[in-house]
Amino acid sequence: MTRTGERAVKSRLRTPPWVARIEQPDGLVLGAGVLLAPDRVLTAAHVVRPGRPYVVHFVGVPGVPGVAAVVREDEYVPERNDAFGDRSGDLALLRLAQPLPAEHTTRLYRLASPHGPVSMYGFPAGDDGGRWHGATLVAARGRDNQVQLRPQTPDELAAPGFSGGGVVDHETDEVIGIVLSVDVGPGSVFSYMSPTETILSHLPQAAVWTEGAEAVDPALRPGVTAAAGRLDVPFATELASWFRGEGWPVLVTVVPARSGRAWTLTRAVTLADRELRTQQNTSAFSHDPPETVPPAGGHDLALDVKNMTAAQVMDRIAGRLGIRGDPRPERLGALRVPLAAVLVGVDQAAEPDALLGLLDRLAQQGARLLLVFRRPGDRSARAAESFVQRPLRDRWARLHRELDYIVDELGPALDEHRDRVSVDPGTRHLLDQAEAGVRRTRMLRAWVAHTPEREREPRLADLLFTFEDAAERRSRRLEQAVQVLDARVHRREELLGRVTAEWPLCRERAAAEGGDRVVEAYRLYELALSLLRQTPCDVDAAETAVRRFVGFCSGTAPGPGTTSGRGGGS
Structure with a gap:
């Protein structure tokens, strides 16, 4: 077991001090939460309402009494359906009347393309102490990038008492989001999580309690506003298509710095980031052609690689994916969700050829790559040929x-x-x-x-x-069909060989016994042989005739004028 794995197992053998149980004053358990600051608890908005009184218990801190708490309007983001019918928001921060010691708090952690096993802590009915449930992150859904959670066993489906509870990634042992909702329809086996970066897009004040590398380099997010530049519509459309996962997985393009294309690129990178995409900047582009607007979560990392070595780039990618201790390219091949990365200034990297070699390995493992060169030339042309054409x-x-x-x-x-x-x-x-x-x-x-x-x-x-x-x-269906028929062809050949081999001995035995047995043996032999030689051969009918013939020859089948068989060798 890896060191990271050991750390994750140990954490699930205890109740963390940051786990919060949220109740009404009368003791009714409403859900769970995460203590991010001495006086702040993150939870799901449907668990609480602004202005109402609540009591928060910290079950992992013995001896601490329940703490009174309220929610302010500016720290409450109710669940809404967006214009496309996707769920959005459902986040809130509770303010505690009495702060707890800082050592009991935890941090949110940014993790790109959530994947693999996780655990969540919540309070199912009748269990006020709470428990861990295991799950696997499946995929993001909707434009708010809520992530589906599949329980490891049917008994571990997140019950309502898990709403607002922290989700811990096994690889990093970090809190990477909170549970939002549970599908309770017939046959449903999913619950949903809001990942850290989606939380930050709705509650940017939570950034001070967050760790982990941001997806977008500061140089690639200069504050996008509607008046910042002129939109290159064809280029924006091409970028949005790539961010949606359409077309060839590698896009090689040339974008000179401080150009209209450069502004269009930063706009796309910003809008495609879960954390940076907000209601404010999306409304600024509400009149742009829809085909030019990329979806949130369209990339895992947008990196300016100017003056960076290939090893430094790999370290940044590994950090965003939560790979610790051994950032080899081969490890990316085991990820359930392929990497999607934007790398700007490839031709200005410290080791352009080594970097392209690394990126080629990542592309072969299924990574989606947007490779941006600052100047046209042989290197960009070779990259387009090597990665695309x-x-x-x-x-x-x-x-x-x-x-x-x-x-x-x-x-x-x-x-x-x-x-x-x-x-x-x-x-x-x-x-x-x-x-x-x-x-x-x-x-x-x-x-x-x-x-x-x-x-x-x-x-x-x-x-x-x-x-x-x-x-x-x-191809697979045809190979299976040919295999099925091939088995019948081989069975026909086996039956034909058996009849041919059996006939001389059968004829000799029937002649020795006399009577009508020679005639009957010949009749059964001819019937089996004719069915086997017929094209196409009815193998089932032929096999029945062969069994009758062989049974007659061996004496286990009755002959003409008899009612029982006679023993004999085959």
């Missing part, structure tokens, strides 16, 4: 080969097998789907072969990905 051509070529394999190899193999043996009724649907896949792939291959180059641009790579997924599904 060549791999894109290779993927199209590989798709061609996969389509050829389906149409020219798997399709004929399926036809050849279906000509030899009939279809098992239980697998007919699979085989019909496989045949339909060949027909559709034949049309797709013709379309791809005549696709104009403009349809193969990086920004339209989602079309390529769709085709690749379809080809993979069809």
Whole structure:
């Protein structure tokens, strides 16, 4: 077990002093909270209301009585649905009448692309002492970037008493957010967390109680206002598409400093950051074309790499992802959520070639990269060729080969097998789907072969990905269908070999016994043989005939004019 893992396990064997249980004055438990400052407790807004009295208990600090608390209007962000119907907000800060010692507090921690196992502390009904529940972070949802939590076991679904409770990341042993809500519908297994950076976008005053690297370098966020520059609409549209995860995962572009493109870039980086995107700056661009506005959470890190070494860049990436002690590129491949990073000034880095080598390894592991060069030239052109053009051509070529394999190899193999043996009724649907896949792939291959180059641009790579997924599904289904039929072909050959080998001995034995046994043996032999040689062969009917023939020959099946079989060797 790693040192970090040991630390996380130890923390879950005790009740942290920062855990708060929030009650009404009459003792009714409403939810949980996190002590961020001696006199501040962070919780979910639906747990409390401004101006009402509450009592907060700190179950991890023995001997401390309940503390009176209230919520002010300027520290209360109620849950709302935005224009798209996504949930937003649901955060509040309770002010304690009597502050606690500072050593009982904890800090929020910024963590990019939450992933992996976490624990949350809350108070299910009847358990005033509280307990830990385990969960796995699944993915961000909605424009407020609330994160889905899947319980590790069905009994660990976050009950209402967990609302407002802290969520601790196992890798870093840090509080990375709070529980907001629980889906209580039929079959629901999810609860939701507001991550630290989303909390800060609604409650910026909580930044003083926050640790962890900010996503955006100060040099890349000079305070975006509506009058700060002129929007380059085509470039803004291209950037927003990349931040939405559309098109080719690596975008290489040239953005001179102090230019209109530079302002457009900083605008996009700011709006795509969970912490920096606020109601104030989004309203400033409310009249911009919608396609130019990126989603919040569109990147994990925006870094000005001027004068930085490759090792320093890797350290910054590892820090944002919560990787401690061993920041190797290989560790990023194990992350459930791919890295999305903006790197500005790649050509001005201390080691441009070494940095590009590192970024190439990250790209091969699935990272999404926006690589910004300050000047056009050979290095930016080579990067565009290496990260975009060549791999894109290779993927199209590989798709061609996969389509050829389906149409020219798997399709004929399926036809050849279906000509030899009939279809098992239980697998007919699979085989019909496989045949339909060949027909559709034949049309797709013709379309791809005549696709104009403009349809193969990086920004339209989602079309390529769709085709690749379809080809993979069809190839897998065809291989399965051929395998099913191949098993029936082999069974037919086994039955044919058994009948052929059995016939000489059977004929000799029947002749020795005399009577009509020779005639019956020959009839059963011819019936089995004719069914096996029929094309396509009905393997099930043939196997029944072979069993009757072999049974008759071995004496375990009745002969003509008899009512019971006679023993004999096979």
